[in-house]
Amino acid sequence: xxxxxxxxxxxxxxxxxxxxxxxxxxxxxxxxxxxxxxxxxxxxxxxxxxxxxxxxxxxxxxxxxxxxxxxxxxxxxxxxxxxxxxxxxxxxxxxxxxxxxxxxxxxxxxxxxxxxxxxxxxxxxxxxxxxxxxxxxxxxxxxxxxxxxxxxxxxxxxxxxxxxxxxxxxxxxxxxxxxxxxxxxxxxxxxxxxxxxxxxxxxxxxxxxxxxxxxxxxxxxxxxxxxxxxxxxxxxxxxxxxxxxxxxxxxxxxxxxxxxxxxxxxxxxxxxxxxxxxxxxxxxxxxxxxxxxxxxxxxxxxxxxxxxxxxxxxxxxxxxxxxxxxxxxxxxxxxxxxxxxxxxxxxxxxxxxxxxxxxxxxxxxxxxxxxxxxxxxxxxxxxxxxxxxxxxxxxxxxxxxxxxxxxxxxxxxxxxxxxxxxxxxxxxxxxxxxxxxxxxxxxxxxxxxxxxxxxxxxxxxxxxxxxxxxxxxxxxxxxxxxxxxxxxxxxxxxxx
Amino acid sequence: xxxxxxxxxxxxxxxxxxxxxxxxxxxxxxxxxxxxxxxxxxxxxxxxxxxxxxxxxxxxxxxxxxxxxxxxxxxxxxxxxxxxxxxxxxxxxxxxxxxxxxxxxxxxxxxxxxxxxxxxxxxxxxxxxxxxxxxxxxxxxxxxxxxxxxxxxxxxxxxxxxxxxxxxxxxxxxxxxxxxxxxxxxxxxxxxxxxxxxxxxxxxxxxxxxxxxxxxxxxxxxxxxxxxxxxxxxxxxxxxxxxxxxxxxxxxxxxxxxxxxxxxxxxxxxxxxxxxxxxxxxxxxxxxxxxxxxxxxxxxxxxxxxxxxxxxxxxxxxxxxxxxxxxxxxxxxxxxxxxxxxxxxxxxxxxxxxxxxxxxxxxxxxxxxxxxxxxxxxxxxxxxxxxxxxxxxxxxxxxxxxxxxxxxxxxxxxxxxxxxxxxxxxxxxxxxxxxxxxxxxxxxxxxx
Numbered sequence: 053x054x055x056x057x058x059x060x061x062x063x064x065x066x067x068x069x070x071x072x073x074x075x076x077x078x079x080x081x082x083x084x085x086x087x088x089x090x091x092x093x094x095x096x097x098x099x100x101x102x103x104x105x106x107x108x109x110x111x112x113x114x115x116x117x118x119x120x121x122x123x124x125x126x127x128x129x130x131x132x133x134x135x136x137x138x139x140x141x142x143x144x145x146x147x148x149x150x151x152x153x154x155x156x157x158x159x160x161x162x163x164x165x166x167x168x169x170x171x172x173x174x175x176x177x178x179x180x181x182x183x184x185x186x187x188x189x190x191x192x193x194x195x196x197x198x199x200x201x202x203x204x205x206x207x208x209x210x211x212x213x214x215x216x217x218x219x220x221x222x223x224x225x226x227x228x229x230x231x232x233x234x235x236x237x238x239x240x241x242x243x244x245x246x247x248x249x250x251x252x253x254x255x256x257x258x259x260x261x262x263x264x265x266x267x268x269x270x271x272x273x274x275x276x277x278x279x280x281x282x283x284x285x286x287x288x289x290x291x292x293x294x295x296x297x298x299x300x301x302x303x304x305x306x307x308x309x310x311x312x313x314x315x316x317x318x319x320x321x322x323x324x325x326x327x328x329x330x331x332x333x334x335x336x337x338x339x340x341x342x343x344x345x346x347x348x349x350x351x352x353x354x355x356x357x358x359x360x361x362x363x364x365x366x367x368x369x370x371x372x373x374x375x376x377x378x379x380x381x382x383x384x385x386x387x388x389x390x391x392x393x394x395x396x397x398x399x400x401x402x403x404x405x406x407x408x409x410x411x412x413x414x415x416x417x418x419x420x421x422x423x424x425x426x427x428x429x430x431x432x433x434x435x436x437x438x439x440x441x442x443x444x445x446x447x448x449x450x451x452x453x454x455x456x457x458x459x460x461x462x463x464x465x466x467x468x469x470x471x472x473x474x475x476x477x478x479x480x481x482x483x484x485x486x487x488x489x490x491x492x493x494x495x496x497x498x499x500x501x502x503x504x505x506x507x508x509x510x511x512x513x514x515x516x517x518x519x520x521x522x523x524x525x526x527x528x529x530x531x532x533x534x535x536x537x538x539x540x541x542x543x544x545x546x547x548x
Numbered sequence: 549x550x551x552x553x554x555x556x557x558x559x560x561x562x563x564x565x566x567x568x569x570x571x572x573x574x575x576x577x578x579x580x581x582x583x584x585x586x587x588x589x590x591x592x593x594x595x596x597x598x599x600x601x602x603x604x605x606x607x608x609x610x611x612x613x614x615x616x617x618x619x620x621x622x623x624x625x626x627x628x629x630x631x632x633x634x635x636x637x638x639x640x641x642x643x644x645x646x647x648x649x650x651x652x653x654x655x656x657x658x659x660x661x662x663x664x665x666x667x668x669x670x671x672x673x674x675x676x677x678x679x680x681x682x683x684x685x686x687x688x689x690x691x692x693x694x695x696x697x698x699x700x701x702x703x704x705x706x707x708x709x710x711x712x713x714x715x716x717x718x719x720x721x722x723x724x725x726x727x728x729x730x731x732x733x734x735x736x737x738x739x740x741x742x743x744x745x746x747x748x749x750x751x752x753x754x755x756x757x758x759x760x761x762x763x764x765x766x767x768x769x770x771x772x773x774x775x776x777x778x779x780x781x782x783x784x785x786x787x788x789x790x791x792x793x794x795x796x797x798x799x800x801x802x803x804x805x806x807x808x809x810x811x812x813x814x815x816x817x818x819x820x821x822x823x824x825x826x827x828x829x830x831x832x833x834x835x836x837x838x839x840x841x842x843x844x845x846x847x848x849x850x851x852x853x854x855x856x857x858x859x860x861x862x863x864x865x866x867x868x869x870x871x872x873x874x875x876x877x878x879x880x881x882x883x884x885x886x887x888x889x890x891x892x893x894x895x896x897x898x899x900x901x902x903x904x905x906x907x908x909x910x911x912x913x914x915x916x917x918x919x920x921x922x923x924x925x926x927x928x929x930x931x932x933x934x935x936x937x938x939x940x941x942x943x944x945x946x947x948x949x950x951x952x953x954x955x956x957x958x959x960x961x962x963x964x965x966x967x968x969x970x971x972x973x974x975x976x977x978x979x980x981x982x983x984x985x986x987x988x989x990x991x992x993x994x995x996x
Contacts, residue, residue, distance in 0.1 A: 067854045068657065071665050071892055081893040082632055087905055088981040089912035094796060094904060097911055098929050102768055104798050108672040110896045115634055118892050122638040122662070129658030131646030139648055146553055147646050150598055155820075156636070158616040159609025165822030166624055166958055167613065168946050174611030175821050185592050200684035200823065201878035203865065211726060240865035240875035244695070245726045249870035287579045317586055318577050324584045334878065342882030343659040344649040344842065345682070346824030349878075362722075384725075385718035388625060388687035389822025401605065407595025410551050416573045417556045423576055424564040440568075440576045467654055495555035496564065527654040530849040537847035537859040541836065543678045544668040 068128065068528075071121050072545045075111040081118050109547065128528050129343075130472050136498050140444045140475035140487025141235065141283055143313050143335035148405065151338060151398035160397050165389040169374055176373035179390065180366055182400040183350075189403075189411070190309075190329050191322020192352030197391040198362045202310060203237040204386065205330030205349030206277070210245035211383045212328065212353065212360040213275050213304045219360075219381060222302065225274040229303075231260050233284060233479040235310060238277045247274055254481055258284040258437040265297055273303035280307065280324065281314045281442035283479040283487070285422065295325025304328065304357075312336045313491070314419060314442035317412035321352070328353045337399035348395035362386045417492035418443040421499060425490055428503040432510040436482055443491070449484035457513045457520050459484040464531065465512070465523035469505040551595070613950060615819065619983040620955040623933050623974025624764070625686065625713050625811070626819050629792070630902065630977055632893040635816035639886050649842070649881070653857045660856035663844040663881065666888040673794045673891075673899070674808040675801025676830035680841040682884040683827030683876065686811030687716040690758060690788045691723035692829065692840045692874055693807045697756030697784040698729045699873050700838055705730045705753045709741040711763035712788060714963040720758070729755070739767045739926030739935065747777050756784040756807075761800060762793050765972065766910070766933025767926055771803035779804065790814060791828070793931045795903030807831050816890025817883050826883035837863060840874030905977035906932035909984065913975045916988045922995075925970070933974045935960065935967075938995050942971045945994045952990050954983075 094103055113121070130137070137144035155161065163172050183195040199205035210228065217225040228242035229250045239249040250268050255261040259282070269276075276298045281287045288294060298305050307321040307329035313336045321329045333339050334347035341347075353361065363382040364375035375390075406414065419442050426435065426445040434448040449459035463473035463486070475487040490499055512520050524530065565571060577585070596604065615628040622628075639645060643658060650656030650663075663681045670679035683689035694706045706724060708717055710733050717733065724731045734749055734757075735742045741759055750757060757778040759769050771787065778785040786807045787800040792814040794800075800808040813825035831839055837860060845859035865872040894902060910932045914924055923937040936957070938945065946956035957974065960967035975984060 068661060070661065070668075072668065075895075079895075080897055081634070081895055082898040084630060084898070084901060084905065084977060085980075087908060089909050089984070092908050092911055094907065097907055098768070098796070101772065102798055102929065104794065104796055104900075107896055107900060108669075108794065108799075110669060110672060110894070110899060111892045112895050112897070113892060115893065118634055118889065119637065121892075122641070122889065125658035125662055126638075126641040126643040127658065128655075128661070129643040129647055129650075130652075130655040131643045133642035133646045137648070142648050144646075144648060147642070148553060150602065152640065152645075153602070154605050154609075156818075157606055157609035158614040159606075159612040161818040161820055162614040162616050162628070163612045163821050164615065164620060164622045164626055164628070164819050164955065166622055166626070167955060168943065168950065170947070171613035171950055171955070172821065174608045177611070178605075178608055181593075185590075188590050188592050191586075200688065201876075203875045203877040204684065204688070207726070207875055211722065214726075236864075236866035236869050236872075237875050237877050239870035240868065240872035243870045243872060244723075244875045246728060289579045289581060292581060292583060315580070317588075317590060319580045319584050320586050323586065332878075340645050340882075341648045341878075342645050342880075343647045343656075343662075343885065344881030345878040346684070346880045346883055347878040348824075384722040385715060386688075386722055387719060387823070388685055388713070388715040391822075392684075392824040393821040394818070394824050401601065404593060404596055404601055404605075405598070406551065406553075408589035408592050410554075410595050411592075412589055413551065413554055413556075417554055419576050420556070420561065420564055420568075420573055423568045427567050427569070440579065442576075463652070464654070467652065472648075472655065473652060493553050493555070496560040524654050529654055529657055529853055529855045530851060532653050532849050532855045532857050533847045534857050534859065537845040537857050538862075541678075541843070541859060542846040543664075543836075543843055543859075544671045545664070 068124060070545050071111045074117060075113055077112055079112045079114050081113050081115045135470050136494060136502055137472040138474050138488045138490050139472060140489040141310055143489060143491060145338060145491035146493035147338050147340035148402060150405065151401045154401045155394050155397045173373055176366060178400055179396060180368055180373055182396055185403050186331065186350055186352060189316065190352040191320030192329060193355045194358045194361065195350050195352045196361050197350045197396050198387050199349040199351055200387050200392050201345060201347035202330055202332040202349045203241055205351045206237055206241035207245050208362060208386045209306055209328040209330055209351045210241055210247065212357050214245060215360040215383050216357055217274055224272050227272045228274050229268055229276045232481050233282050234277060235283065235308060238308060258286050259288050260294060262290060262293060269297055269301045271301065273301050275304040275306050277306040277308055279311050281311050284437055284446050285441035285444040286437060287442055291324045310335060311443060314415060316415040318415055328357055333395055333399035338402045339395050339398060346392050346395055348392040348399065414492045421490040421492060421494060425488060425499055425503055429506055432507050444487055444489035446482050447486045448482050449486060452513045453484050455513050455517060457517050459486055461520045461523060462509050465509050465520045466505065467524040468526045471502055471505065613955060618953050618955045619979060621957050621973050621975065621987055622955050624958040624972055626822060627814055627974060627976050628819060628978050629814050631816045632890055634893055635886050635889045638889045639882055644885060645882055650858060653855060657855060660844050662885050662888060664846065664856050666884045667844060669888060669891045670828045670830050673791045673799065674830045675799030676808050677833040678836055679828055679830035680839050680843050682880040683829050683841060684880060685823060685825045685827045686788060686809060687719040689809035689827035689829050690716050691720045693786045693809050694720050694724055694756060695727055695873065696838055697786060698727060701755045701784060703753050703755035705732060706756050706758065707732050707734050707749055707754055708758040709734045711736045711741050711765060712758060712760040713764045716788060739765045740769055740928055743773055750777055750781050750783060752781055754781055754783040756786045758786045758788065760788045762790060762931035765926055765935050766930040768929040768931065771800065775804045792903050795899035796907060806835060812887035815887040817886050824880055824883055826880040826887050841876045841879055902977050909979060910934060910975040913973060913984050916984060920988050920992045932976055933972055936971050936973055938969050938971055940995050942969065945991065948994055949990055954987055954990065
């Protein structure tokens with residue numbers, strides 16, 4: 053049997069104590085300088101009833117207690133630095149360490165957003181140059197760094213599209229079209245921006261069905277949101293026709309940049325007919341993901357949407373950088389200050405580390421890796437769309453399902469081999485889907501070892517399905533009762 | 549050129565192309581129509597080697613005046629606070645920062661448990677029943693609170709106090725526009741929300757009332773009275789707060805807040821030119837199933853071991869899609885971890901002590917300004933910010949102060965025409981008596 057990895061340093065199966073369970077009255081994990089101004093009784097400074105009576109029950113622990121606690125927690129967590137993480141549509145590539153160092157330079161980490169502009173010219177220069185790089189990479193005319201994450205960027209761009217139509221008196225454009233394979237954030241962002249979502253079907257090849265698109269567009273179309281390549285990892289070859297259909301009815305074409313890693317230096321949204329785009333700097337440009345965030349979701353637009361950009365807009369006047377607040381048609385502010393600067397610093401550092409040849413190689417290797425894995429695995433799993441993929445591909449577990457093993461089981465079995473599983477049950481138009489995105493930073497040896505594990509699991513499904521159905525076997529915890537968690541939610545610790 | 553992040557060798561490439569059955573990588577891009585195919589390379593700066601790039605970027609960073617070198621009295625929503633050194637050591641553990649959202653609980657117990665602890669700490673400080681795993685920042689958290697209130701009450705009007713952070717108000721307005729919600733600002737009087745005006749404005753169409761505590765001007769709002777006026781119309785009572793201040797202030801939960809939001813930047817998160825920070829979102833239990841964002845809950849595995857999972861996901865965008873009331877996906881998990889570590893290090897005693905130092909030092913600054921002849925127009929109770937009236941341009945004075953190693957306060961004239969020549973001064977525990985004295989003295993000289 054293939055050797056299985058043990059999770060954490062030791063596979064201890066006891067409950068991991070909460071920080072609140074190791075607290076002891078009288079211990080401290082801090083020291084502040086002595087107060088150097090005259091002491092004042094708080095009751096003379098705060099009105100009656102405003103002074104807190106019951107203390108917040110925060111932990112009382114020593115500094116070593118803290119470090120051991122979080123070290124133990126980190127040992128119960130899998131990151132890219134722990135092992136392979138082929139989570140489709142998430143671009144779990146290596147997070148370069150130089151990015152972390154640069155973001156912590158005091159001149160970047162310890163500056164205030166409301167300082168006099170003259171005292172933060174270095175930060176503004178970095179932001180401006182990042183914008184310039186993203187303009188070139190996307191083929192757009194202008195970029196804002198204000199949105200905090202991908203979904204935030206989607207919504208920001210849709211609010212701009214809405215403002216654009218309204219400025220033209222086109223108030224009847226209330227519908228946003230999304231493909232059935234779209235990320236869940238697309239329809240959710242459309243709703244939050246006040247639009248109604250219309251779904252357009254995919255055809256048998258996994259691409260947007262042009263006939264269906266022609267059927268759903270009309271004078272009420274505000275925009276079509278598209279990921280290209282789409283979530284199946286397939287390039288929408290009819291992109292120019294798609295653009296023509298949408299523009300023909302006066303709608304805007306929106307690019308979901310979640311999959312930009314697949315096309316850098318190969319095709320730019322701006323050249324494909326897209327009017328606006330959001331990028332996930334924490335995906336393509338090595339954010340990192342941080343266990344769920346923070347991200348950064350800049351939005352790029354073509355010229356006719358520029359007046360609607362969130363305020364302020366960073367501009368360069370002579371050799372000085374300044375924030376322009378005089379934007380009469382702006383949608384307003386989507387976030388306090390100027391975006392997730394710290395993540396933007398990391399992305400900028402990455403782009404500057406890679407250069408034009410590096411970014412081109414990123415895409416080529418990401419796509420080569422995905423196609424290689426797809427071909428190694430196609431004999432063992434169903435491959436619903438058999439053509440060259442881009443940076444990711446989707447397998448179906450329907451063959452295994454017939455044998456009583458679900459994709460979820462196979463995903464859990466992968467944990468025993470030390471891998472983070474692929475994205476599963478997505479996109480929604482593939483039965484028992486497994487969406488695999490290797491990224492360019494993984495070596496052939498890693499890809500081969502993962503493929504070997506997948507193939508072994510496919511064999512186990514035929515010969516010994518219980519081992520898969522009951523997986524995982526080696527993690528610090530087994531499958532958790534999610535129904536119980538949702539039925540009687542326990543969302544915080546309460547002292548017994 | 550070989551790149552250190554790209555392990556592909558020529559040999560690898562050849563073997564992989566053979567398995568795929570093609571002879572060149574370009575064939576994999578043949579489906580991109582010729583007309584849109586990008587030829588060549590991006591016209592961007594060439595790659596720079598590690599050492600050279602570090603040098604260039606450290607020089608760029610050095611062009612900025614940072615709060616390690618300067619004594620900063622600038623607050624207005626972002627503060628220079630003590631950040632326990634241990635915070636960076638914990639969040640630099642790459643099992644945390646290189647992980648995705650914990651969708652596979654068996655190998656994400658570390659992150660999930662850390663978030664569960666974060667949720668608990670936010671509840672403890674705010675006095676609310678439950679808190680989510682984080683929002684982008686305090687501003688977007690407040691805006692989402694507005695949308696929640698409108699959806700919950702099926703009403704289409706929000707009242708927001710003018711004493712809320714002006715950039716937060718701007719964000720609230722944009723989010724509200726998306727949902728066709730009307731936003732009405734409630735004027736202030738003497739640095740706090742005008743309660744007479746609030747009583748006039750709040751009515752049966754009001755979805756929620758938003759106030760900030762302590763407010764943008766550092767003043768402490770009368771939450772008991774706001775609660776009364778708000779709930780009299782069955783509107784939701786929404787409080788945007790500074791969680792550090794809650795070390796000494798009665799928490800919003802005690803005043804019957806329905807939603808409490810804010811930013812945990814005050815706990816171990818760098819100013820970072822405005823982001824990433826860490827919004828939080830806490831509610832009373834009635835609103836549990838309407839909270840935006842991710843929630844971590846406790847459960848057990850089949851052997852009865854305790855564990856943590858993302859729960860109540862039926863609320864979220866990836867399940868509800870166009871029925872979702874919020875589109876948030878990525879949040880600020882790593883910064884929530886940083887805040888947890890800082891809250892843990894400070895602990896029960898430290899949060900209180902640090903909050904006390906803020907209020908007492910600010911009081912000292914206030915007395916010093918008054919002694920030096922400055923007017924401090926708002927005389928209500930304050931936390932760590934005060935407004936000082938000056939005789940001349942704040943922007944010009946700040947340029948001079950910078951020369952003396954001081955980052956001056958926020959020029960209120962930038963956001964409110966009535967407050968031209970007023971400066972918002974923040975005094976955190978980081979500021980020494982010597983620095984406060986120097987600020988007062990320099991400003992005294994500048995405005996003499």
